[in-house]
Amino acid sequence: MLNPNLDSIELTKDDYERYSRHLILPEVGVDGQKRLKAASVLCIGSGGLGSPLLLYLAAAGIGRIGLVDFDIVDFSNLQRQIIHGTSWVGKPKIESAKNRILDINPFCQVDLHETRLSADNALDIIKGYDIVVDGTDNFPTRYLTNDACVLLNKPNVYGSIFRFEGQATVFNYEGGPNYRDLYPEPPPPGMVPSCAEGGVLGVLCGIIGTIQATETIKIILGKPNTLSGRLMLYNALDMKFRELKLRPNPVRPVIEKLIDYEQFCGIPQAQAAEAEQQNNMEEMTVTELKALLDSDADDYVLIDVRNPNEYDIASIPGATLIPLPEIETGDGVSQVQELVTDGKKLIAHCKMGGRSAKALTILQNTVGIAGTNVQGGIRAWSEEVDSSVPTY
Incomplete structure (x- = not known):
């Protein structure tokens, strides 16, 4: 319990008006309001x-x-x-x-x-x-x-x-x-x-x-x-x-x-483990991804590892949604394997790049699928490529 010297605390006329609903509470009263002021x-x-x-x-x-x-x-x-x-x-x-x-x-x-x-x-x-x-x-x-x-x-x-x-x-x-x-x-x-x-x-x-x-x-x-x-x-x-x-x-x-x-x-x-992980991982910028999407290339697959409600807010054209939790449990791994048949290159993105790096590490360690991480994710896409894409 706090024990201020209440004798040194004065309530002003404004205080009595402002805190009138406190002052009429027996549990607060004048002494209680002085405690609050002190x-x-x-x-x-x-x-x-x-x-x-x-x-x-x-x-x-x-x-x-x-x-x-x-x-x-x-x-x-x-x-x-x-x-x-x-x-x-x-x-x-x-x-x-x-x-x-x-x-x-x-x-x-x-x-x-x-x-x-x-x-x-x-x-x-x-x-x-x-x-x-x-x-x-x-x-x-x-x-x-x-x-x-x-x-x-x-x-x-x-x-x-x-x-x-x-x-x-x-x-x-x-x-x-x-x-x-x-x-x-x-x-x-x-x-x-x-x-x-x-x-x-x-x-x-x-x-x-x-x-x-x-x-x-x-x-x-x-x-x-x-x-x-x-x-x-x-x-x-x-x-x-x-x-x-x-x-x-x-x-x-x-x-x-x-x-x-x-x-x-x-x-x-x-952070050190994540940095080492990303240093050993191939990455691309959102402008490089945009150039790839605008080309006639068909030798790649772009996956989005965010959650479905995030995908509903904003998405990159052509991305397939496979949420990270599904990859972590193994349910999404087979879906990725089906997508990267015929030697297609795997590219992954998320909101800012962290979750997609984690997803690619899991895929590399579990089934040997290497991939490229999109730096900055869809946040960078909105800032550098398409400002009409909402940020959240």
């Missing part, structure tokens, strides 16, 4: 989860909000990152978020940390705040945030989303578990698809983000029954909530310092 919250990320929680924390009267982000607003963000608007596309997310926060609550102090959170800066940034809210979307930053909160004894309000499912809990609060109790080891790189690969229902971010905001406010108010020790799982398609108990692992390693979290999660190793 509190400082650091939000790591101002994207899908950060957007709704920042809006509600600002509206609730949090006195100081810190933002950590280094990204810019993209059109693809607007489907779920509701703190940003079309006029902010191409501009820094934290500037966009600050503008919206101050529009909601001009009396909130907004601190901007336009940087990538790292082992070098995390402790310095986090130490100045009462509570940390994790709105990140990658494992290295989640482990980093967790470990820094443990070292500094800060509550860590956690949420994550993917497709139609989300989860939320509170870590490192009043002796409760931390992130390493839920995930002692990170999954292998690439095993868990990102939202950019698998998609996410926009409103799911709002549900999980507002739950994070709710838990943050409860901690500030000193209310019981937080999600500490409980992992809340939500399925939007089924409209069902369920809960799992979390307990501290008595034999978990003691966190004594921050480490190299990219290394811990196997990112450099995976």
Whole structure:
């Protein structure tokens, strides 16, 4: 529980009017609103989860909000990152978020940390705040945030989303578990698809983000029954909530310092393996592919290894859809073998080149079919060959 000196906090006439619906709640009242005004919250990320929680924390009267982000607003963000608007596309997310926060609550102090959170800066940034809210979307930053909160004894309000499912809990609060109790080891790189690969229902971010905001406010108010020790799982398609108990692992390693979290999660190793794989693989540019497609050549086969819904968005003329998951399970391998009869050359593409390289490696290793990877995939095709092809 946070224990500010409430005698030093004054509510203004504007505060009484602005927060009147809080003030008449016995569970909040004047003292509770003073706690909110005295509190400082650091939000790591101002994207899908950060957007709704920042809006509600600002509206609730949090006195100081810190933002950590280094990204810019993209059109693809607007489907779920509701703190940003079309006029902010191409501009820094934290500037966009600050503008919206101050529009909601001009009396909130907004601190901007336009940087990538790292082992070098995390402790310095986090130490100045009462509570940390994790709105990140990658494992290295989640482990980093967790470990820094443990070292500094800060509550860590956690949420994550993917497709139609989300989860939320509170870590490192009043002796409760931390992130390493839920995930002692990170999954292998690439095993868990990102939202950019698998998609996410926009409103799911709002549900999980507002739950994070709710838990943050409860901690500030000193209310019981937080999600500490409980992992809340939500399925939007089924409209069902369920809960799992979390307990501290008595034999978990003691966190004594921050480490190299990219290394811990196997990112450099995976990138090196991917680079070596692509170095040993024949590649072609999208302009070379266009020239081939425009020629009279018929000694090649072009396959698209993206998912069917991606193919429906955009496709390259003449490409045959064989999704990577089908190649990974072996079901698509025989289809490829049928296509490359009579010595035809195999060419593969995906969204940006990674999945097609993986598919070609599988085909080479399993049935000895070598192929050529299209650099940059259909994203490069849209940017360099045909701008009418939608990007996503």
